[in-house]
Amino acid sequence: MPEGHSVHRIARQFERNFVGRPVRASSPQGRFAEGAAILSGRTPTRAQAVGKQMFLEFDSGVWLRVHLGLYGAWDFAGEILVDPTIASANGRMGQTNQRGTVVEDAPIFDDAGENSLSSIGAPRRTRVHVRMSEQTKGLDEADGLEAPDAEWPPPVVGQVRLRLLTDATCADLRGPTACVVETAEQVAAVIARLGPDPLVGDPAENEERFVRAVRSRAVAIGQLLMDQSVVSGIGNVYRAEMLFRARLDPHTPGRAIPEEVVRGLWRDWDGLLRIGVETGQMMTMDGLEGEAWRRAMASRDDRHWVYHRAGLPCRVCGTEIALEEMQARKLYWCPNCQR
Known part of the structure; x- marks a missing residue:
């Protein structure tokens, strides 16, 4: 999707x-x-x-x-x-x-x-x-x-x-x-039911809406990021990558996550979304330049930290990337880095 x-x-x-x-x-x-x-x-x-x-x-x-x-x-x-x-x-x-x-x-x-x-x-x-x-x-x-x-x-x-x-x-x-x-x-009624989108509306208000929605729920953050009433636009790829980048266990309840970490998630989504709009691809690895950038744009194997890497070693610690289902969607994560 x-x-x-x-x-x-x-x-x-x-x-x-x-x-x-x-x-x-x-x-x-x-x-x-x-x-x-x-x-x-x-x-x-x-x-x-x-x-x-x-x-x-x-x-x-x-x-x-x-x-x-x-x-x-x-x-x-x-x-x-x-x-x-x-x-x-x-x-x-x-x-x-x-x-x-x-x-x-x-x-x-x-x-x-x-x-x-x-x-x-x-x-x-x-x-x-x-x-x-x-x-x-x-x-x-x-x-x-x-x-x-x-x-x-x-x-x-x-x-x-x-x-x-x-x-x-x-x-x-x-x-x-x-x-x-x-x-x-x-249309207004549909939009009202959707969570905040970093590219739509007031940035500060959007961040506050996201923080309140996450920290008021006992639901796993891996589920909350896919809930379009909590935040708009995040799918399977961005979910996996954002959680890894934040070193967050996908099963952590939203209300158990410190406020500064939740704010960090929102700001990371803001940045990743803008990169996606600019390039047309879900680039989630940082610091790539020159030939490394071109390789990443040519193959998702070179532009994601954990997504679609089940069974392969974590790029950071070498632990085997895990794959499980969360609400009937595939979830990729590192059991060592994200604990």
Whole structure:
């Protein structure tokens, strides 16, 4: 499931390519036909991510709420405007369109096929230009671009729940957990139920909300970090890495953790989330430069402390990394460093 950094990147892509441009909306799959009819002809006015959910506001006070869940993903085709303030894995960003790209270096793909410029969401092959998913396998081998004479708009591939189309850009949504049209009041109610997101709202207030939520509960911190009502956006990868970085036993009750440690967790999440938004990947190891950085961007085996390292020696103490289930999700941790 995409974690918070991915959804923020998706929202920013919508800000650049769709906000202020009238859209044609359709549901090729048919399951969202009624909602698409409401959205078609309207103009997006704002895109916002809170945790793992994205909210796209349209004129006349109509909102689209999307939760990608385990299998959802957005595909973008056509003119893709890239924010130059957000780095890609290779440090080069630019503007892409159907005829080429100004990205100067070849993209770095990790061992799962993920590239920070073109991937957000769940893994799935696609023929469209830029894939907001976990991988881009199946695209053109050079740089993921369609041929110069690619059909426009691109043909529908697979089960597309929602297609949003401007004169220049196409966004296809597949397999989301939630795709609904809501009022401003309904959106506000959803956001009110979510825990704080470091990139949304007042920083000081967010930190205090997190500290209160954790220290008032007897629930294990490994569960609390995955509770979206406690903190928004953290998933399996960030949970494991944050707990290791804090040297915290995942089973420690929240109320038993000293306040300064809880505040440290929040500030670490703030920093890691910003790195994830900037690079497009969940980089959780510190101090990597040059070739070490490129290796880490190319393989998660070189960018995580404990995640997906069950049975391997801890990078710090050599103890075998443990794997267990906590609330039906895999938990990786070091029994020696985190005690």
